[in-house]
Amino acid sequence: MLRKIQLFTAVLLWLVSFTLYRTLLSHVLYYFDQHHLFIYTRQYIATVWRREGWEGLATDFVSQFFHNEVLGAAVLATILVLIYLSFCSILRSARIWCQKRKDKADARLRVGKVVSWLEILQVPLLLTLFVFFSFTRLEDSVSTLVGYLGTFGFWAVLLRILRRKEQSSEQPRYATYISASVTLLAFLFSGYLFQKNYNIPERIMLKTQQYAEEGDWDNVLEYTSAYLRSGHNNILIAYYHSLALAEKGALTKNLNRALQGESDPAVNYILQMGPQALFFPWRSNSRESEYGSLIYERLGLINEAQHWETEAMQVFGLTAPHLTRLAKYAIATGRPEAAEHFIEPLRHTLFFRGEAAALEGMNAKGEVPGLKNAFAVASDTTKAHFTNVTSLSAQLKYALACDSTNTLAQDYQQTCQILSSLQQK
Numbered sequence: 001m002l003r004k005i006q007l008f009t010a011v012l013l014w015l016v017s018f019t020l021y022r023t024l025l026s027h028v029l030y031y032f033d034q035h036h037l038f039i040y041t042r043q044y045i046a047t048v049w050r051r052e053g054w055e056g057l058a059t060d061f062v063s064q065f066f067h068n069e070v071l072g073a074a075v076l077a078t079i080l081v082l083i084y085l086s087f088c089s090i091l092r093s094a095r096i097w098c099q100k101r102k103d104k105a106d107a108r109l110r111v112g113k114v115v116s117w118l119e120i121l122q123v124p125l126l127l128t129l130f131v132f133f134s135f136t137r138l139e140d141s142v143s144t145l146v147g148y149l150g151t152f153g154f155w156a157v158l159l160r161i162l163r164r165k166e167q168s169s170e171q172p173r174y175a176t177y178i179s180a181s182v183t184l185l186a187f188l189f190s191g192y193l194f195q196k197n198y199n200i201p202e203r204i205m206l207k208t209q210q211y212a213e214e215g216d217w218d219n220v221l222e223y224t225s226a227y228l229r230s231g232h233n234n235i236l237i238a239y240y241h242s243l244a245l246a247e248k249g250a251l252t253k254n255l256n257r258a259l260q261g262e263s264d265p266a267v268n269y270i271l272q273m274g275p276q277a278l279f280f281p282w283r284s285n286s287r288e289s290e291y292g293s294l295i296y297e298r299l300g301l302i303n304e305a306q307h308w309e310t311e312a313m314q315v316f317g318l319t320a321p322h323l324t325r326l327a328k329y330a331i332a333t334g335r336p337e338a339a340e341h342f343i344e345p346l347r348h349t350l351f352f353r354g355e356a357a358a359l360e361g362m363n364a365k366g367e368v369p370g371l372k373n374a375f376a377v378a379s380d381t382t383k384a385h386f387t388n389v390t391s392l393s394a395q396l397k398y399a400l401a402c403d404s405t406n407t408l409a410q411d412y413q414q415t416c417q418i419l420s421s422l423q424q425k
Helices: 002-022 026-035 042-067 069-098 107-120 123-133 142-163 173-197 200-214 217-229 235-247 251-259 265-277 293-299 302-316 320-332 336-347 353-365 392-402 407-424
Strands: none
Touching: 002 026, 002 069, 002 123, 002 173, 026 042, 026 069, 026 200, 026 320, 042 069, 042 142, 069 107, 069 123, 069 142, 107 123, 107 173, 123 142, 123 173, 200 217, 200 235, 217 235, 217 265, 235 251, 235 265, 235 293, 235 407, 251 265, 251 407, 265 407, 293 302, 293 320, 293 392, 293 407, 302 320, 320 336, 320 353, 336 353, 392 407
C-alpha cells in the first residue's frame, strides 16, 4: 500500500510543479532561456566543457527546452518526480537488504527499521520539495537539479540491479496512514512557504522585459503601472514604462497631465528621475548592457543598438536573443556577411532553426520587417555624428536630422526638454 502512496505522491508532485512552472514561475524559465543556448557542435561542447565543466553543459542542455514554456515546465516537473522516485527506490533497496537477516539482534536489521521509517515519513518527498524551492530563484542553477537526478538515479539503478528479484515485505497498516498524512502536510506547508517567499517584483521585471521584447506594449504598461503605483521604484521599470508610453504616442501627453496636477505615481517617478528614466547612459555596467539596446532599436539608431548588444553578448555569451538581434542589425545596416556570422550558430540549435531560416530570408532581401534604420533615409548632406553615450538628447537630434517623420524620436525629444527644464529649476 505504501507503494501506491508513493505513486500518488509522484503524480501529485508532477501536476503541482508543472502548474507552477507553467504559471507563477514561468518567468524563471524565460530567464534561463534568455541566458543559455545549447549549440550542437563539437567546438561549442568542448569550449563549455573546458570553461564550465559538466555543470555548464547540463544547464545549457536542459535550458534549451525552456524556449517552449509547456515543454520546459514538463521537463522540470519530470526531473523532480524522477528525483523523488529514485530516492524512494534507494530506500526500498536498502530496506530489503537489511531485512534479509532474521536475527533480531543484528545491527543491519536495526538499520533496516530506520530506513523503513524514512520511507514512511516521506523523506524523499521532503528532499524533493527542498530541491524544488532551490529552483524558484534566478541565482540557482539547473545543474543542481541535474546533479541530484544523476546521483540518486545512479544509486537507484545500481541497488535495483543488486537486489534483483528480491521483494520487500509489506509495511504495517499504520504506515499508510502516517505516510499519507505526512504527504498532505508537506504539500500544505510547502504551499505556505511558496506564498510567503514568492518574489513578485522579480516576476514583474522579467515579464515586463519579455513583453517589451515581443512588442506587447499594452502588457508592458499594465505591469509597469502596477509596479510603480504600488509604491516601488525601479529605474528599469521606469525605462520600460516610458518606452511603452512613447510607443503608444502618450509619453509627452501623460507628463503634461502630471504637471497640470493629475496624480499618477508611475509618471511622477519619471518626473522625479528626470532624463535618466528614459534611457541608460553608457557606464560599462554589465547588467544594463542587456537592456540598453531596445530604445535605440526602436528609434532607428541601429549602430548604437548594435554597440549595446555587442557588449551584452561579451558579458552573457552566445544566446539566442543576442545572436538574433545582432543578425537583424547587420541586415538592416547592409552587412550580409556579418549577419551570416550570427545566424550560423542558430542553425545548430534545437528550437531556433526556424528563426535562422527566417533570418536567412531577410538577409537575402536585405531588410528586416518592422526594423527601420535612421541612417538609411539620411540625405547625403547629413553630417557625420559621434555617439554621445551620456545624453539621449544628442541622439534624438541626429535621429530627427536623418528622418524628421520619426514620431517616436519626436515624443522622446519633447519629453527630454520637459524633464531637463524641470531639473534646471
